[in-house]
Amino acid sequence: xxxxxxxxxxxxxxxxxxxxxxxxxxxxxxxxxxxxxxxxxxxxxxxxxxxxxxxxxxxxxxxxxxxxxxxxxxxxxxxxxxxxxxxxxxxxxxxxxxxxxxxxxxxxxxxxxxxxxxxxxxxxxxxxxxxxxxxxxxxxxxxxxxxxxxxxxxxxxxxxxxxxxxxxxxxxxxxxxxxxxxxxxxxxxxxxxxxxxxxxxxxxxxxxxxxxxxxxxxxxxxxxxxxxxxxxxxxxxxxxxxxxxxxxxxxxxxxxxxxxxxxxxxxxxxxxxxxxxxxxxxxxxxxxxxxxxxxxxxxxxxxxxxxxxx
Numbered sequence: 001x002x003x004x005x006x007x008x009x010x011x012x013x014x015x016x017x018x019x020x021x022x023x024x025x026x027x028x029x030x031x032x033x034x035x036x037x038x039x040x041x042x043x044x045x046x047x048x049x050x051x052x053x054x055x056x057x058x059x060x061x062x063x064x065x066x067x068x069x070x071x072x073x074x075x076x077x078x079x080x081x082x083x084x085x086x087x088x089x090x091x092x093x094x095x096x097x098x099x100x101x102x103x104x105x106x107x108x109x110x111x112x113x114x115x116x117x118x119x120x121x122x123x124x125x126x127x128x129x130x131x132x133x134x135x136x137x138x139x140x141x142x143x144x145x146x147x148x149x150x151x152x153x154x155x156x157x158x159x160x161x162x163x164x165x166x167x168x169x170x171x172x173x174x175x176x177x178x179x180x181x182x183x184x185x186x187x188x189x190x191x192x193x194x195x196x197x198x199x200x201x202x203x204x205x206x207x208x209x210x211x212x213x214x215x216x217x218x219x220x221x222x223x224x225x226x227x228x229x230x231x232x233x234x235x236x237x238x239x240x241x242x243x244x245x246x247x248x249x250x251x252x253x254x255x256x257x258x259x260x261x262x263x264x265x266x267x268x269x270x271x272x273x274x275x276x277x278x279x280x281x282x283x284x285x286x287x288x289x290x291x292x293x294x295x296x297x298x299x300x301x302x303x304x305x306x307x308x309x310x
Contacts, residue, residue, distance in 0.1 A: 012089070019098045052265065059083075064089070129159075176211065227239045
């Protein structure tokens with residue numbers, strides 16, 4: 001059984017390292033990295049490193065689409081992307097190691113047609129009989145239906161396959177209406193979902209249980225370097241990682257979700273699953289590139305991550 005990692009709007013993530021970055025002059029780049037990416041692709045990369053069978057689905061087109069699929073093939077990650085006419089997007093990060101700052105330039109992505117969408121749905125359905133989980137991540141490309149994730153979740157629910165959803169805004173709202181088993185918003189995304197500022201622990205906990213009432217079984221709220229809060233509808237747990245020297249911030253939330261899916265597949269106790277997920281997200285910050293976790297780092301961080309019941 002495989003995890004289906006759905007990334008409808010994947011990308012090539014390019015990082016340029018620019019010491020003393022200053023706009024308005026000739027800018028010299030000291031290092032450049034480019035990776036096949038997108039939130040679900042990053043989740044898949046983590047699962048692959050944890051020896052979980054996984055396949056990437058979504059849309060890919062043009063030169064960057066071939067870079068995406070060729071790169072995943074070279075990494076050994078299975079994929080079955082739906083080919084489209086327009087170019088897969090390129091997202092650019094400028095990192096200044098002197099000031100420890102980053103600038104992120106995010107493209108909207110290629111437009112997909114109704115025919116493209118239907119071809120994707122057909123491909124998705126063809127893989128469901130061999131699925132243990134469906135993980136749905138990231139933004140929607142222009143032209144995709146606003147309830148795209150809700151449609152995908154509904155199809156999986158007909159076969160009693162659990163879905164995890166990691167997106168934002170109206171896309172998240174529509175997806176939650178389809179009752180995925182798990183969602184992983186950050187604090188701001190959860191605030192937008194419930195329409196309330198979460199400026200206290202009480203408000204945050206209230207928001208989590210409000211989403212449980214809508215039919216979502218597991219909610220994990222990522223808190224950046226502070227870790228995450230997780231709820232299974234019974235208990236709330238907060239896991240906090242040790243302090244680490246951050247090399248890269250891209251993909252840490254995706255790595256957290258990958259670690260969480262692994263832990264749930266391994267049937268870890270929920271509090272241990274949250275702890276492992278946070279450790280996985282933190283391990284991602286130690287390496288350049290999204291999802292390229294080192295297992296030795298992961299297990300060391302896992303042993304140092306604290307977890308407590310709220």
